[in-house]
Amino acid sequence: xxxxxxxRYEGLLDPGLLSLVPASVRVVRCRAWSPRWTRAFGxxxxxxxxxxxxxxxxxxxxxxxxxxxxxxxxxxIYTAAIGPLLKRLYGVPFVVDVQDPWVGAWGxxxxxxxxxxxxxxxxxxxxxxxxxxxxxxxxxxxxxxVSARTYDDIFERRPQLRTxxxxxxxxxxxxxxxxxxxxxxxxxxxxxxxxxxxxxxxVGTILPMGVEVVRALLAALADLRRRRxxxxxxxxxxxxxxxxxxxATAAARVLPxxxxxxxxxxxxxHPSRLDYLDAxxxxxxxxxxxxxxxxxxxxxxxxxxxxxxxxxxxLAIYHEASSVVxxxxxxxxxxxxxxxSFAEQEPVGLRVxxxxxxxxxxxxxxxxxxxxxxxxxxxxxxxxxxxxxxxGVLDRVA
Numbered sequence: 304x305x306x307x308x309x310x311r312y313e314g315l316l317d318p319g320l321l322s323l324v325p326a327s328v329r330v331v332r333c334r335a336w337s338p339r340w341t342r343a344f345g346x347x348x349x350x351x352x353x354x355x356x357x358x359x360x361x362x363x364x365x366x367x368x369x370x371x372x373x374x375x376x377x378x379x380i381y382t383a384a385i386g387p388l389l390k391r392l393y394g395v396p397f398v399v400d401v402q403d404p405w406v407g408a409w410g411x412x413x414x415x416x417x418x419x420x421x422x423x424x425x426x427x428x429x430x431x432x433x434x435x436x437x438x439x440x441x442x443x444x445x446x447x448x449v450s451a452r453t454y455d456d457i458f459e460r461r462p463q464l465r466t467x468x469x470x471x472x473x474x475x476x477x478x479x480x481x482x483x484x485x486x487x488x489x490x491x492x493x494x495x496x497x498x499x500x501x502x503x504x505x506v507g508t509i510l511p512m513g514v515e516v517v518r519a520l521l522a523a524l525a526d527l528r529r530r531r532x533x534x535x536x537x538x539x540x541x542x543x544x545x546x547x548x549x550x551a552t553a554a555a556r557v558l559p560x561x562x563x564x565x566x567x568x569x570x571x572x573h574p575s576r577l578d579y580l581d582a583x584x585x586x587x588x589x590x591x592x593x594x595x596x597x598x599x600x601x602x603x604x605x606x607x608x609x610x611x612x613x614x615x616x617x618l619a620i621y622h623e624a625s626s627v628v629x630x631x632x633x634x635x636x637x638x639x640x641x642x643x644s645f646a647e648q649e650p651v652g653l654r655v656x657x658x659x660x661x662x663x664x665x666x667x668x669x670x671x672x673x674x675x676x677x678x679x680x681x682x683x684x685x686x687x688x689x690x691x692x693x694x695g696v697l698d699r700v701a
Contacts, residue, residue, distance in 0.1 A: 304328055304329065304330050304331065305331050305332075305333055305357060305360055305361060305364070306330055306331070306332060306333070307332070307333055307334075307335050307349065307353045307356075307357070308332040308333065308334055308335070309332075311334060311335035311337070311349075311352070311353070312349065313338055313347065313349075314548060314549035314550060315549035315550070316549075317576075317578045317579055318578075319578050319579055319580045319581075320578075320579055323477075323480060323483070323579075331360060331364065333353060333356045333357045333359070333360035334353075334356040335349060335352040335353035335356055335357075336352040336353075336355070336356070337352075338352065345424065348379060348381065349379045350377075350378070350379025350380050350381035350382050351379075351381050353379070353382060354381050354382055354384065354385070357382050357385060358385050358388065361373075361385055361389060362389075362392075365389060365392070365393050365395070370393070370395055371395070371697075371701040372395060372396050372397065372398065372444075372697045372700055372701040373385075373386060373389055373390075373395055373396070373397035373398070374397070374398045374400065374693070374697060375397060375398070375399050375400065376400040376402060377399070377400065377401055377402055377403070377405065378402060378403060380405055380432065380435075381435070383399050383405075383435070383439045384435055384438075384439060386399060386439060386442065386443060387438060387439060387442035390442055390444075396444035396445075396700040396701060397442075397443060397444060397700075398443065398444060398445045398446070398447060398696060398697060398700060399439060399440065399443045399445075399446055399447070400446075400447045400448065400472075401446065401447070401448040401449070401453050401454060401457070402448075402449055402474070403449075403453075404453060404456060404599075405432050405435075405436045405457070406429065406432050406433050406436055406457075406460065407599065408511070408512050408599060409421075409425055409428065409429060410425040410426045410427075410428055410429025410430075410432075411429060412511075412512070413425075413511035413512065414426070419511045433460075436457065436460075436461075437461060440457060440461065440464055440467070441461075441463075441464065443467065444467075444468070444700040445467060445468040445469060445470070445696050445699065445700050446464075446467055446468070446469045446470075447469065447470045447471075447472050447693065447696060448469070448470075448471055448472070449471070449472070449473050449474055450471050450473065450625075450626045451469075451471040451626075452600060452624065452625075452626070453471075454469050454471075468696070468699060468700070470692060470693075470695075470696050471626075472689050472692050472693055472696075473607070473608070473626070473684065473689070474608070475608045475684040475685055475686055475688070475689045476608035476609045476611070476612045476681075476684065476685070476686070477685065477686040478612060478681065478685065480579070480580070480583060480609075481583055481587070481609075481612050481613070483580065484580045484583040484584050484587065485587070487580065490584075491581075491584050491585055491588045493541060493543070493571070493573065493585060494539060494541060494571070494588070496588050496589075496590065499537075500537055500538070500539050501537050501538055501539065501590050501591070501665065501666050501671075502539050502541060502588070502589050502590050502591075503538065503539070503540050503541070503589065503590065503591045503592070503593050503618070503665065504540075504541045504542075504543065504585055504586060504589040504591075504592055504593065505540070505541070505542050505543070505592070505593035505594070505595055506543045506544055506577065506582050506585060506586060506592075506606055507543075507544055507545075507595075507606045508544060508545060508546070508547035509542070509545040509546075509556045509557060509595070510597055512597040512598045512599050513595060513596065513597040513598070514556075514560070515598060515650065515651050515652065516595045516596055516597065516598070516620050516651050517556075517557055517560055517595060518560055518652075519620070519651045519652055519654060519655050519658055520540075520593070520595065520620060520658055520662075521540075521557075521560055521561050521564050521566055521570070522564055522652075522655045523655045523656075523658035523659035523661075523662055524538065524540065524564075524566050524569060524659075524662060525564040525565055525566050526655065526656075526659050527659050527662055527663055527666075528565075528566060528569075531663070534663065534666050534667065535566075535569065535666070536569070537666055538569050538662070538666055539569060539570075539571065540561075540569060540570045540571075540593070541570075541571045541572075541573070541585075541589075542556075542557045542570070542571070542572045542573070543572075543573045543576075543577050543582065543585060544573070544574075544575065544576040544577050544582070545557055545572060545573075545574050546574040546575060546576070547576065548574070548575055548576065549575055549576050550575055551575055553574035553575045554574060555572045555574050556572070556574065557570060557572045558570060558572045582609075583609065583613070586609065586610065586613035586615065587613055587615075589613070589615055590615070590616070590665075590671040591615055591616040591617065591618065591665050591671060592610045592613060592615045592616070592617050592618075593617075593618050593619075593620075594606065594607065594610055594617055594618070594619040594620070594621070594627065595619075595620055596619070596620055596621030596622055596625055596627060597621075597622065598622060598650070598651070599622065600622045600624035600625065607627055607630065607631075608684045611635075611680060611681070611684075612681060615671065616638075616639045616640070616641075616665060616668070616671055617631070617635070617639070617640045617641065618641050618643070618658075618661050618662065618665060619631055619640070619641070619642045619643070620642075620643045620644075620645075620651065620654070620658060621642070621643075621644055621645075622644065622645060622646065623644040623645065623646045624646070628642055628644050634680045638664065638668075641661040641664065641665070643657050643658050643661060
């Protein structure tokens with residue numbers, strides 16, 4: 304496995320993750336250009352800063368070792384351009400794994416401008432992404448993605464690629480990680496489960512296309528407070544890692560929305576990302592978990608299967624086309640799981656009353672029992688099973 308040297312990252316890293324990597328995995332580190340001088344040219348993206356060094360490292364490995372296939376996961380995205388180069392030079396097949404859309408809403412609906420609007424840089428980034436996506440995907444021997452919708456969007460833009468071998472391999476979860484978090488007796492400084500309140504937790508980034516989902520959830524809480532103030536007063540909604548940044552100075556994304564509808568006293572936000580094992584601890588301590596989606600139909604949350612492994616009641620709010628909706632409705636049973644879906648014709652703002660009823664039911668619960676889900680799901684979406692699916696793709700191209 305080729306990975307960037309830790310000291311070349313700009314943000315804080317999660318040391319606990321390295322402890323979870325099996326000793327049998329060979330990790331080769333590459334350098335990356337220093338952001339101290341690349342940012343003078345407006346470049347901070349790790350994928351761009353590590354592109355040439357990663358290529359140099361991969362060329363060295365190709366010259367020394369017998370490589371049967373190359374697997375490139377994204378993000379960062381620009382390192383995917385290494386695949387066609389290695390294939391041209393060495394004839395080795397490669398697979399591209401798309402964890403998020405290469406060409407999505409960035410630069411079209413959202414960007415780095417005022418209030419998250421597209422700006423010149425985000426539009427240029429989108430154009431560059433569109434060009435690279437075409438050349439890289441055309442050369443790829445197979446495409447994997449977290450959901451079929453993710454690569455279907457690529458095929459809609461580039462119908463000639465529909466014959467490519469592809470596989471939908473979601474981001475699953477590993478039960479041993481939960482055991483590890485429990486065995487380390489990690490503390491949770493964010494809330495006290497035994498304080499008589501009902502703690503509902505959401506872990507993960509609030510994306511620009513997901514703001515309306517959060518807004519609808521908070522509007523539902525505000526409406527519940529108007530109807531049943533005492534019941535709503537028991538609620539504490541906790542949001543962790545909303546900024547997708549490790550910096551302690553990351554800006555809040557949820558609290559301003561909560562303040563606007565008068566429920567800021569019922570909401571806490573920890574904008575910076577939690578370490579992985581700390582995030583598991585938070586989920587294990589919560590009375591219930593909030594799974595919040597996006598207005599993008601392809602969106603499938605990486606936090607779905609960890610949430611299932613935490614075995615806590617769930618309130619999920621997703622676009623009806625998201626695979627999350629289908630999985631939860633197929634594999635779980637009410638009342639421990641409540642799913643509120645929406646669509647382009649019926650946006651999430653029209654689902655506030657339904658979300659409010661789901662919140663009300665969660666707060667009225669006298670016992671927060673374990674999630675009622677078939678144990679088979681934990682095996683089907685375990686790290687071992689999903690790794691086996693990926694191995695099958697690599698066998699096919701090699």
